[in-house]
Amino acid sequence: MIIVTGGAGFIGSNIVKALNDRGKTDILIVDHIGAGLKFKNLLGLKFNDIWTKEQFLDALGGGLSKKIDGVFHMGACSDTMNYDGDYVLHNNYDYTKAVLKFCRERRVPLIYASSASTYGLGLNGFREAPECEDALNPYAFSKLMFDRYLRQRLDDSSSKVIGLRFFNVYGPQEAHKGKMASVFYHMHNQLRADGRIKLFRGIDGVADGEQRRDFVYINDVVKVCLWFFDNRAESGVYNCGTGQAHTYNEAARAVINAMGFGEIEYIDFPDVLRGKYQNYTQADTTKLLGAGYAGGFTDFDEAIKEYCALLERNGGYFSYCL
Numbered sequence: 001m002i003i004v005t006g007g008a009g010f011i012g013s014n015i016v017k018a019l020n021d022r023g024k025t026d027i028l029i030v031d032h033i034g035a036g037l038k039f040k041n042l043l044g045l046k047f048n049d050i051w052t053k054e055q056f057l058d059a060l061g062g063g064l065s066k067k068i069d070g071v072f073h074m075g076a077c078s079d080t081m082n083y084d085g086d087y088v089l090h091n092n093y094d095y096t097k098a099v100l101k102f103c104r105e106r107r108v109p110l111i112y113a114s115s116a117s118t119y120g121l122g123l124n125g126f127r128e129a130p131e132c133e134d135a136l137n138p139y140a141f142s143k144l145m146f147d148r149y150l151r152q153r154l155d156d157s158s159s160k161v162i163g164l165r166f167f168n169v170y171g172p173q174e175a176h177k178g179k180m181a182s183v184f185y186h187m188h189n190q191l192r193a194d195g196r197i198k199l200f201r202g203i204d205g206v207a208d209g210e211q212r213r214d215f216v217y218i219n220d221v222v223k224v225c226l227w228f229f230d231n232r233a234e235s236g237v238y239n240c241g242t243g244q245a246h247t248y249n250e251a252a253r254a255v256i257n258a259m260g261f262g263e264i265e266y267i268d269f270p271d272v273l274r275g276k277y278q279n280y281t282q283a284d285t286t287k288l289l290g291a292g293y294a295g296g297f298t299d300f301d302e303a304i305k306e307y308c309a310l311l312e313r314n315g316g317y318f319s320y321c322l
Contacts, residue, residue: 001066005030006075010174011113011221013041015072017318018222020046030056030075038176044318060102070229073099073112079180080117085138092142097149107159111228114163114237116281118144127284128237136276147237160235162228167241167283171218171307172316184304187255188311191262197252200269204279208266209249212280214241217303223295233291241283242297254301258308
């Protein structure tokens with residue numbers, strides 16, 4: 001059996017689909033479906049059962065007797081605007097510690113979601129090293145705290161533990177994230193609504209729409225996750241990004257080209273984000289490539305074209321008929 005926490009979410013459901021494509025269906029999904037449309041992410045996927053986080057945590061104490069081949073721990077509170085620090089730490093830090101303890105006791109490989117937000121403003125670069133790390137909000141702090149917790153225990157080689165610092169992930173199955181969905185999801189919706197994509201004006205010496213991000217397609221994120229699942233690699237924290245930053249202007253133009261219409265409009269930068277916004281991210285992929293990953297990354301324009309086509313066809317879901 002393979003366990004995927006956050007398996008009804010964005011990255012988790014894409015991992016489940018990739019496992020299904022390999023013929024694997026003995027999968028336990030751990031997630032909260034809630035009152036929204038998150039359940040749509042599970043349509044068309046094959047899995048054995050679905051538990052809440054509470055059921056899963058209770059079972060970690062002794063109720064999981066079945067052989068487990070691996071755990072993909074993607075479950076978390078991913079809202080970067082949630083400033084309830086205790087809540088975020090409990091969901092992200094304490095939860096992941098419990099999963100780590102279980103995996104090490106059972107010698108089960110663990111691949112968990114960290115975040116590029118652990119680099120803060122990125123003033124010292126985006127390399128997996130303490131001197132590069134910072135946190136601008138409770139979400140980033142919770143992810144950084146667990147990465148540091150793991151590093152203090154890397155001398156315990158009882159099982160493989162891989163933390164992946166996801167950069168700006170986009171692609172199918174993210175509609176339920178609402179305001180936290182990728183810029184490409186929102187750009188598509190803005191074009192459909194009024195034919196315009198709204199970008200922030202520049203601040204701190206950055207020109208309008210010239211903020212840069214390492215945008216990484218979900219298909220490539222899943223490839224990296226499964227590569228670490230399949231291959232021997234040193235336990236630790238790795239960046240999961242393309243190593244190539246693109247501006248928001250480039251992103252908007254790619255969506256406009258994919259859709260065949262539209263224009264860009266610049267709006268004032270919101271005061272609430274001042275001092276808390278990454279104007280630039282770009283993964284240092286040295287460690288990832290050094291571990292042996294050679295799967296490459298999807299061409300930027302081709303990935304956006306593919307994603308926009310899926311958004312047009314069925315709202316960005318794997319298997320949902322509008």
